[in-house]
Amino acid sequence: MKIIVDAMGGDNAPKAPVLGAIQAAKDFGVEIVLVGQTDRILEALKEEGIDTLPPGVEIAFASQVVTMDAAPTTVLHAYKDSSMVVGARLLSSGGDAFVSAGSTGALLTVGTLVTKRIKGVKRAAISVVCPTEKGSCVILDVGANNECTPEYLQQFAYMGAFYAEKYLGISDPRVAILNNGAEETKGRELQKETYALLKDAGDLHFIGNVEARDVPLGGADVVVCDGFSGNILLKSVEGTATFMAHKLKEMFTKSAATKLGYLLCRSGVADFKKLLDSREVGGSMFLGIQKPVVKAHGSSDDYAMMNAIRQAKICVETGVCQAIRDHMDQMNAPSGETPAET
Amino acid sequence: MKIIVDAMGGDNAPKAPVLGAIQAAKDFGVEIVLVGQTDRILEALKEEGIDTLPPGVEIAFASQVVTMDAAPTTVLHAYKDSSMVVGARLLSSGGDAFVSAGSTGALLTVGTLVTKRIKGVKRAAISVVCPTEKGSCVILDVGANNECTPEYLQQFAYMGAFYAEKYLGISDPRVAILNNGAEETKGRELQKETYALLKDAGDLHFIGNVEARDVPLGGADVVVCDGFSGNILLKSVEGTATFMAHKLKEMFTKSAATKLGYLLCRSGVADFKKLLDSREVGGSMFLGIQKPVVKAHGSSDDYAMMNAIRQAKICVETGVCQAIRDHMDQMNAPSGETPAET
Numbered sequence A, B: 001m002k003i004i005v006d007a008m009g010g011d012n013a014p015k016a017p018v019l020g021a022i023q024a025a026k027d028f029g030v031e032i033v034l035v036g037q038t039d040r041i042l043e044a045l046k047e048e049g050i051d052t053l054p055p056g057v058e059i060a061f062a063s064q065v066v067t068m069d070a071a072p073t074t075v076l077h078a079y080k081d082s083s084m085v086v087g088a089r090l091l092s093s094g095g096d097a098f099v100s101a102g103s104t105g106a107l108l109t110v111g112t113l114v115t116k117r118i119k120g121v122k123r124a125a126i127s128v129v130c131p132t133e134k135g136s137c138v139i140l141d142v143g144a145n146n147e148c149t150p151e152y153l154q155q156f157a158y159m160g161a162f163y164a165e166k167y168l169g170i171s172d173p174r175v176a177i178l179n180n181g182a183e184e185t186k187g188r189e190l191q192k193e194t195y196a197l198l199k200d201a202g203d204l205h206f207i208g209n210v211e212a213r214d215v216p217l218g219g220a221d222v223v224v225c226d227g228f229s230g231n232i233l234l235k236s237v238e239g240t241a242t243f244m245a246h247k248l249k250e251m252f253t254k255s256a257a258t259k260l261g262y263l264l265c266r267s268g269v270a271d272f273k274k275l276l277d278s279r280e281v282g283g284s285m286f287l288g289i290q291k292p293v294v295k296a297h298g299s300s301d302d303y304a305m306m307n308a309i310r311q312a313k314i315c316v317e318t319g320v321c322q323a324i325r326d327h328m329d330q331m332n333a334p335s336g337e338t339p340a341e342t
Helices: A015-028 A038-045 A072-078 A083-092 A104-116 A148-166 A189-199 A229-251 A254-275 A302-318 A320-332 B015-028 B037-046 B072-078 B084-093 B104-116 B150-168 B189-199 B227-254 B256-278 B302-318 B320-332
Strands: A003-006 A031-036 A059-062 A096-098 A123-131 A135-140 A173-177 A207-213 A222-224 A282-286 A292-296 B004-005 B032-036 B057-061 B097-100 B127-131 B135-140 B175-179 B208-213 B222-223 B284-287 B293-295
Touching: A003 A015, A003 A083, A003 A302, A015 A031, A015 A059, A015 A302, A031 A038, A038 A059, A059 A083, A072 A083, A072 A104, A083 A096, A083 A104, A096 A104, A096 A302, A104 A282, A104 A292, A104 B256, A123 A148, A123 A229, A135 A148, A148 A173, A148 A189, A148 A222, A148 A282, A148 A302, A173 A229, A189 A207, A189 B127, A229 A254, A229 B227, A254 A320, A254 B104, A254 B227, A254 B256, A282 A320, A292 A302, A302 A320, A302 B097, A302 B135, B004 B015, B004 B084, B004 B302, B015 B032, B015 B037, B015 B057, B015 B302, B032 B037, B032 B084, B037 B057, B057 B084, B072 B084, B072 B104, B084 B097, B084 B104, B084 B208, B097 B104, B104 B284, B104 B293, B127 B227, B135 B150, B135 B227, B150 B175, B150 B189, B150 B222, B150 B256, B150 B302, B150 B320, B175 B189, B175 B227, B175 B256, B189 B208, B227 B256, B284 B320, B293 B302, B302 B320
Parallel strands: A003 A031, A003 A096, A031 A059, A096 A292, A135 A222, A173 A207, A173 A222, B004 B032, B004 B097, B032 B057, B097 B293, B135 B222, B175 B208, B175 B222
Antiparallel strands: A123 A135, A123 A282, A282 A292, B127 B135, B127 B284, B284 B293
């Protein structure tokens, strides 16, 4: 398996992607192609006392770096020799997955226009894995599409279900629409019409609407939403968790007694922190693209990059994209015929 | 000051509203009118060993009770002798504020159609106070209007600013639009057009967009949003806080050592819990209505009801509705003239 890694994307590039990728090559037995400015990649390695590329790791040269403020629409023209665009081309021509910590918008454009969407998929969706009281859930879309139609959301429901099943190992995942109430009549036209579409989808474990409050409590395995609402959901979970982690720290540092209390609870606090650590979760997956494209957090360190690469590897192994492709083929097949006969 | 209290609204009625109101009459020196079924109100008092109504508390009879599943549009006809509708009529005819723990949708309808909106206000908004790392912020709308126009949001911005200033005592509150990014170009058309309107509002401390992540961290004092997005924001903050409180409990009950740790941190844990206790915050305020209408949480106990009544009292004292009325008069006045001359 060959995983393409954008060596120049993210706040800590090239060091974090390079070291994370080398660790991944070693630990997970995957081949790695580091894409970027060769001299800077080698320099990052040298700083760590590594003089030669480890086995299974190669470099593909790309002269440019997509800046964080680059307008996504300009990327293919203004940054055509960037690590991101070259990486996506290498993905198309033989790579199995692509991991980047660069700009989300640019990566989405590159994924959609270079790697291309699966036939029949109307829009790619950015999906994240969010910890919940019962384990984890998939939320999509969290930012690719501010405006959605019921048909987009219907596709997101299937794509999210395949992702939850394959990547998270949840069998028969419970799919729900993010809404402002549980009843079928709740929400905007978008939610009501999507409800009508999903209610009749026999091959989906559709459980109706889920309120935002129940998402962290494990109310659904797949939370389907437009990119604007999904962004609000995801970011407010993050913000609240950060707020509470700060308050927890305040609580433990209040006095000599609470500091002793902290020492007694240390292992529990570590579990608590781990739960909130975005580095553990990996990155966000662009669903609907021909091959796995994983966006690592911009602030990723080498550990987070390694986890994002592991995530990409699992998606390749479990065939998330193939499952979506098969589903789309089936949807596109003229009724009465099986895809094999078309 | 006369505060009308719906004695029959909420899961714990009539006991919680009745006892909360009696406590409020005693502690805050307000007159209370308990609206509902007299026999049940007196029975609730008797159960607590109270045989006569305390000074400053009276009962207004209403034979019906609005059920939680009543369609808001039917309330004025099917429930015209309910505690909610009668309460709203009493508010119009001499009351200063109305507090109810009944159905949000029904109360909004009653507030809008019986108490009526302030002249010029296009839509009433449900506003909540949310704890943040820097104190508190106002979020509106959190559910009254799924679909909004930039003009609605512009009005919400002003109404929320008056509420933050008067009720929370924040001088020159920082007003922001809830969005999926900080830049002016982010969001849907609604957010972009609202940005353009608020940018030119000289008398508002508009600070641009706020991401959901920064709301719990104190990024703005007033968070302006459509009711659908606001609902997602509010509910996911609640859900995440609940999730983390459960995890915290797990952490402290893990072993004998962590239980001892809990004892050492007890006062801090109490502060932490208090922060999350919806009973402390009071209820949600319907802004844009002629007089303060406060919706207490459906599960309110007497303590929460008392706090909701205190909230109503502060809104009356500080003149939140009057400030909105003055602002609307100024907006409605022909340019070049002052409202006094029209």
